[in-house]
Structures are given as structure tokens and as C-alpha cells.
Amino acid sequence: MTFQKKGRFGKFGGQYAPETLMNALIELEREYDRYKQEDDFNNDLNFYYKEYAGRPSMLYYAERMTKSLGGAKVYLKREDLNHTGSHKINNVLGQVLLAKRMGKKRVIAETGAGQHGVATATAAALFNMECEVFMGKEDMERQSLNVFRMKLLGAEVHPVSSGTGTLKDATSEAMRNWALRVEDAFYVIGSVVGPHPYPTMVRDFQSVIGREVKEQILKKEGRYPDYLIACVGGGSNAMGLFYPFLEDEEVGMVGVEAAGKGLDTGKHAASITRGSIGVLHGMKSYFLQDRDGQINPVYSISAGLDYPGIGPQHAHFYETGRAQYVSVTDDEAVEAFKYLTRTEGIIPALESSHAVAYALKLAPRLSGDKIIVINLSGRGDKDAYTVARYMGVDINE
Amino acid sequence: MNRIDKKFEELKAQNKKALITFVTAGDPDLDTTILLIKEMESQGADIIELGIPYSDPIAEGPVIQSANARALKNGIKIKNVMEAVKRARESVKVPLIYLLYFNCILQYGPECFFSDCKESGIDGVIIPDLPFEERDEVQGCADGCGIHLISLVSPTSRERMGKIAKNARGFLYCVSSLGVTGMRDRFETDFDDFFRTINKYAHLPKALGFGISTAEHIRELKGYCDGLIVGSAVVKQVERSRDAGEAVINVGNFVKTLRKAMDE
Numbered sequence: 001m002t003f004q005k006k007g008r009f010g011k012f013g014g015q016y017a018p019e020t021l022m023n024a025l026i027e028l029e030r031e032y033d034r035y036k037q038e039d040d041f042n043n044d045l046n047f048y049y050k051e052y053a054g055r056p057s058m059l060y061y062a063e064r065m066t067k068s069l070g071g072a073k074v075y076l077k078r079e080d081l082n083h084t085g086s087h088k089i090n091n092v093l094g095q096v097l098l099a100k101r102m103g104k105k106r107v108i109a110e111t112g113a114g115q116h117g118v119a120t121a122t123a124a125a126l127f128n129m130e131c132e133v134f135m136g137k138e139d140m141e142r143q144s145l146n147v148f149r150m151k152l153l154g155a156e157v158h159p160v161s162s163g164t165g166t167l168k169d170a171t172s173e174a175m176r177n178w179a180l181r182v183e184d185a186f187y188v189i190g191s192v193v194g195p196h197p198y199p200t201m202v203r204d205f206q207s208v209i210g211r212e213v214k215e216q217i218l219k220k221e222g223r224y225p226d227y228l229i230a231c232v233g234g235g236s237n238a239m240g241l242f243y244p245f246l247e248d249e250e251v252g253m254v255g256v257e258a259a260g261k262g263l264d265t266g267k268h269a270a271s272i273t274r275g276s277i278g279v280l281h282g283m284k285s286y287f288l289q290d291r292d293g294q295i296n297p298v299y300s301i302s303a304g305l306d307y308p309g310i311g312p313q314h315a316h317f318y319e320t321g322r323a324q325y326v327s328v329t330d331d332e333a334v335e336a337f338k339y340l341t342r343t344e345g346i347i348p349a350l351e352s353s354h355a356v357a358y359a360l361k362l363a364p365r366l367s368g369d370k371i372i373v374i375n376l377s378g379r380g381d382k383d384a385y386t387v388a389r390y391m392g393v394d395i396n397e
Numbered sequence: 398m399n400r401i402d403k404k405f406e407e408l409k410a411q412n413k414k415a416l417i418t419f420v421t422a423g424d425p426d427l428d429t430t431i432l433l434i435k436e437m438e439s440q441g442a443d444i445i446e447l448g449i450p451y452s453d454p455i456a457e458g459p460v461i462q463s464a465n466a467r468a469l470k471n472g473i474k475i476k477n478v479m480e481a482v483k484r485a486r487e488s489v490k491v492p493l494i495y496l497l498y499f500n501c502i503l504q505y506g507p508e509c510f511f512s513d514c515k516e517s518g519i520d521g522v523i524i525p526d527l528p529f530e531e532r533d534e535v536q537g538c539a540d541g542c543g544i545h546l547i548s549l550v551s552p553t554s555r556e557r558m559g560k561i562a563k564n565a566r567g568f569l570y571c572v573s574s575l576g577v578t579g580m581r582d583r584f585e586t587d588f589d590d591f592f593r594t595i596n597k598y599a600h601l602p603k604a605l606g607f608g609i610s611t612a613e614h615i616r617e618l619k620g621y622c623d624g625l626i627v628g629s630a631v632v633k634q635v636e637r638s639r640d641a642g643e644a645v646i647n648v649g650n651f652v653k654t655l656r657k658a659m660d661e
Contacts, residue, residue, distance in 0.1 A: 019529075019550060022528050022529075022530075022553075176455060176456075180577070182575055278500045281453075292504060
């Protein structure tokens with residue numbers, strides 16, 4: 001079929017949503033297409049990126065890391081320095097500004113690690129909107145600090161205990177709640193997932209990452225990098241970094257999935273590496289599932305990567321070979337977490353530690369004239385408890 | 398002729414409305430499901446929907462979610478459901494409809510799925526997460542096997558109703574309310590307005606579902622359409638039963654009261 005359907009990336013994507021949501025999705029697409037071309041909207045967004053979120057984020061040359069690895073030059077894109085501590089704010093500011101323009105009074109969101117929930121609650125506080133966040137019960141236990149932050153910001157946090165009590169179920173519950181409140185609520189999806197137009201819209205809002213990297217690396221190195229490395233759960237920080245480089249074929253792209261306790265243990269979240277094509281949460285993409293199409297429970301030490309699928313455009317990148325997808329275990333991620341903390345004095349989020357871990361393998365194999373950019377998508381303060389527990393250290397008073 | 402079309406013609410001739418009931422296949426096990434199908438038919442259900450259990454039923458409320466979880470815990474596979482339907486079909490005459498999520502069909506293989514549906518005696522399929530825009534992925538397979546893909550319209554469908562109704566088969570599933578399936582005390586929708594819009598476009602039978610759970614609801618709503626769908630309230634009767642025998646009695650009694658309200 002040569003005819004490309006709306007919202008498709010090759011055969012992936014689409015709009016597999018209940019009828020009750022269809023007009024809301026069509027309206028969202030229309031309004032997004034309209035506002036993204038308006039100077040007024042973009043000026044507003046850029047104002048908040050700069051004055052509120054602290055953009056542009058730095059592209060930092062990790063000199064000690066580079067020397068210790070003895071190979072390619074390593075740069076870190078410091079999304080961890082954004083307000084609220086991760087790249088999630090880029091997308092949320094865009095969507096909440098759009099919601100405001102569409103006259104919505106309430107935003108709802110799903111969250112895994114809590115970073116997207118915190119970012120959404122933050123933007124809701126800033127723009128004086130009601131905010132409800134759906135979060136898996138298990139994740140609420142793993143990320144109690146973020147739960148408290150969201151509550152401080154005025155959000156209502158709903159525990160989701162159905163299914164596996166993690167991000168997948170929080171997403172399902174947020175979609176159910178949206179169907180109920182579809183006329184006055186705006187659903188702020190946190191990654192490049194979901195029915196069209198979400199994967200496109202979230203990609204566009206996150207693309208500020210890659211656009212900045214282009215400018216910054218040209219200034220520092222006079223050329224584009226050889227590799228971009230980012231972790232992928234749903235894949236928004238990776239997409240934000242990759243997408244502006246799509247046409248620059250000399251730039252390699254590597255998405256790093258969570259291999260959890262190992263790809264052969266069944267306890268992982270490597271949707272591309274070990275998944276198959278399916279449909280969930282409104283999109284056709286790669287999912288971890290059984291032969292009947294039942295979605296498998298997934299696992300990662302990092303709550304933000306604990307999702308059984310991946311954004312449809314990543315699925316397309318994988319299938320066309322434009323990007324490469326690898327996986328990193330819990331053990332490797334925690335080693336990288338400790339490594340970056342000790343080597344550069346930067347505590348990375350466990351999600352981002354997966355990207356760092358892959359760079360630890362790749363950089364030494366490359367010559368000194370090669371350049372790697374790692375997306376340091378979030379800061380690791382939120383993971384201190386998890387890592388302490390992993391290391392067998394008791395930090396409770 | 399598809400059993401669904403035939404059923405609505407018969408009912409029309411008798412000046413009756415369709416009572417459509419739902420159970421989740423395999424809740425608590427498939428032998429009970431077969432007994433429930435037979436009992437619902439004998440107590441006056443005109444069409445029976447069978448939910449195929451799914452791990453992530455995004456259009457279902459808590460009652461059917463729990464039923465799905467119970468069935469999956471027992472390791473129910475779609476193949477087993479097909480076999481159970483085949484056994485039920487030996488005596489059951491009413492139209493049988495599957496309700497399942499698109500991913501289940503995709504993994505089964507659409508061609509295989511619809512031909513197995515036909516072979517086991519299924520007449521229609523409802524796919525809550527496959528809107529009009531994505532239907533062409535399976536419409537051909539379904540039509541080829543004579544299985545009706547049932548289309549849904551909701552109070553938010555508005556201008557979409559035209560194209561949905563025009564391509565609908567069997568009957569139009571009218572969603573009573575925003576949100577997901579599940580019992581409701583009252584309905585916020587302006588049904589006069591809702592059905593005025595639907596009737597502008599729909600020239601096939603219309604059945605109303607989502608939240609209909611009591612004989613009072615049936616009396617209140619049957620005037621609007623050609624059939625009413627009761628799902629979660631039936632599943633709740635299964636849930637509150639201690640064993641299969643009790644489930645059959647509870648469901649049977651419940652369907653009987655619904656039938657009575659329908660025929661008053």
C-alpha cells in the first residue's frame with residue numbers, strides 16, 4: 001500500500017481508540033496543527049522553556065569520562081538540569097499550554113517513575129489548572145518521594161492496582177478516566193506513545209533537545225556527532241534527541257532498552273529486542289506479549305522504563321534500520337549510575353543510566369576522533385532509595 | 398442470512414425489543430460459561446455477547462476488568478473459547494457475538510480468527526478499540542466469513558455518526574454514556590437528542606448499552622431503540638455467586654426479570 005494513512009509511521013502508529021475518544025483525538029489534532037504554526041503559541045512555549053524550565057540545557061563535555069574510557073569523546077545533554085529534573089517538562093509545557101488555549105480546565109496524566117506526573121502537576125500549578133495523576137500502586141511505593149511532590153503541587157494522585165500496578169495500567173486507567181471526562185479534560189500523555197496525534201505531538205515538543213544539540217555540537221566541534229545514545233521506555237527523550245537528526249545519515253542513533261534481570265529471565269522491558277508487533281493504548285507498535293495478545297508483565301529497576309511497548313516511530317526506525325536498539329541490565333545500569341556519579345559528579349536517573357551504561361561499552365571501542373552524545377534525560381535523586389536498597393544499604397532514619 | 402439480522406427481523410415482526418446480555422468467557426470457567434449461555438437463552442436473552450478476556454481492557458469498568466482477570470488467571474486462551482462456543486452451538490439458537498480487543502485478533506491472525514468464528518458459530522464481533530478509521534484491517538475478513546463487525550456510536554460521535562452508520566452491519570451499538578462499561582445509577586445523556594441524531598443516519602437496528610443494569614432502566618430506555626445491552630450487571634451476578642450452580646440460578650433469575658421488563 002503506497003497510501004500512507006494518517007498518523008502512521010510506516011505500518012506503525014494509528015488511532016486504535018474507543019469511539020468515545022475519537023472526536024477528542026480529532027479535535028486535538030486540529031488544534032495542535034493550528035497552534036503549532038502560530039507565532040504567539042511558539043513564543044509562549046519558548047518563553048517558558050527559557051525562563052521557567054531553564055533551557056537551553058547544557059551540552060557538557062564529559063572530559064574525565066572520556067579519558068577514563070579511552071575512546072570516543074563523550075558529551076552529556078543535561079536534561080537533568082531542567083526544572084523538575086528531567087526532559088518531561090519539555091512536553092508537558094507544550095501540552096498544557098495547548099490545553100489552556102483549548103479552554104480545558106483539567107489535565108490528567110499517567111506516570112511511571114513519577115517524573116511526568118511531577119512535571120504535569122508543576123505545569124498545572126503554574127497555569128492554575130486541576131490535575132489528576134494515575135500511578136501504579138507498585139510505582140507509588142517505589143517512588144514515594146515523587147508522589148509527595150505531586151501532592152504538594154496540588155495534584156490528586158490515584159493509585160492504580162489493576163493488572164500489574166505499573167505504568168501500563170496507569171496508562172489504561174488514565175485513558176478510561178479521559179473517556180469519562182473527555183469534554184472538559186485534556187489528557188497529557190508523557191511519552192511518544194498512544195493514539196495519533198500524541199506520538200507526533202510529543203515528539204515535536206521533545207525535539208527541542210535535538211535541535212539544541214545540533215547547534216551546541218556545531219559550536220563545540222564544528223560537526224555532528226557520530227552517535228546519539230538515549231534510553232527508551234516509551235521513548236520520548238530518545239525521540240526528542242533523534243528526530244532533528246533524522247536526515248543526517250552520518251549520525252548513528254542508539255536506543256537503549258531495559259534488560260532488567262536479563263533478557264532470558266522474562267523479567268525485562270525490552271519491547272523491541274524481545275517483543276512483537278501488536279496494538280495497545282491506541283497504537284500499533286512492538287509489545288511484550290504472548291501468542292494470544294495478552295500483554296506480559298514487564299520489569300526494570302527503573303520505573304520509567306517499565307512499559308511493555310515502545311513509541312510507534314521508534315518501531316519504524318527499528319524496522320527501517322535508521323536507529324539501532326540495544327538493551328542494558330539492571331546491574332549494568334546501576335554500575336553506570338555509580339560510575340557517572342563518581343567520575344563526573346553527576347547523579348543520573350536510573351533511566352538515563354541505561355544510556356550511560358551502553359556508552360561505557362561503546363566509547364572504548366571507538367577511536368578518539370569519534371563523538372558520542374548521551375541524553376542525560378533526568379537526575380537521579382529520586383532513585384537514591386532504589387539504589388541504596390539494591391546495594392543493601394539502609395538509609396531510612 | 399446472519400442470525401443477528403434474522404433475530405431483529407423476527408423481533409420486529411413480533412413487535413418486541415432485543416434483550417442482549419453479556420458474560421465474560423471463562424469466568425469462572427468455560428463449562429460454566431456454556432451453562433450460562435444456555436440459561437440466558439432459555440430465560441429470554443435474544444442475543445448473547447461473550448467477552449474474550451484481555452489483560453488490558455481499556456473500555457471496561459471495574460466489574461468486567463475483574464471478570465477478565467479471573468478468567469485469565471485460569472489460563473483461558475481464545476482457542477478454548479472457540480471450542481466452548483462450538484459446544485454451546487450444538488443446542489443454542491440465539492446469535493452469539495464476541496467482544497474482544499483488537500490485539501487478540503491481530504495475534505490470532507484476522508483471517509484465521511474470522512474463519513474460526515464462522516466455524517464455531519459466532520455471528521458478530523465487537524472490537525471496542527477499533528474505530529471506523531482502522532476497520533479496513535479486518536472488515537474484508539469479517540465480511541468474507543459472513544461475520545458482522547458491530548459498530549459503536551457514542552454521545553461524542555456527532556458528525557462521525559453518518560459514516561459509521563452507513564458502514565455498520567447487524568445493529569448499531571449505541572453507547573449510553575461517556576466513560577467505560579459498568580453499572581450506573583442514572584444517565585446524563587439527553588437520549589431524545591442522542592437518538593434524534595442517530596435516527597437521522599441509521600437505517601439498521603439500534604441497541605443501547607453501557608450502564609444498563611436494572612429492570613427500571615429497561616423500562617425507561619426501551620422506547621428509544623430496538624434493543625438493550627446488559628453487561629456488567631450480569632457479570633456481577635456471576636461474581637457474587639459461590640459456585641457455578643449458583644451463578645446459573647442467579648444469572649437466570651436476573652435475565653428473567655429483565656425479559657419481563659422488556660416485554661411489559
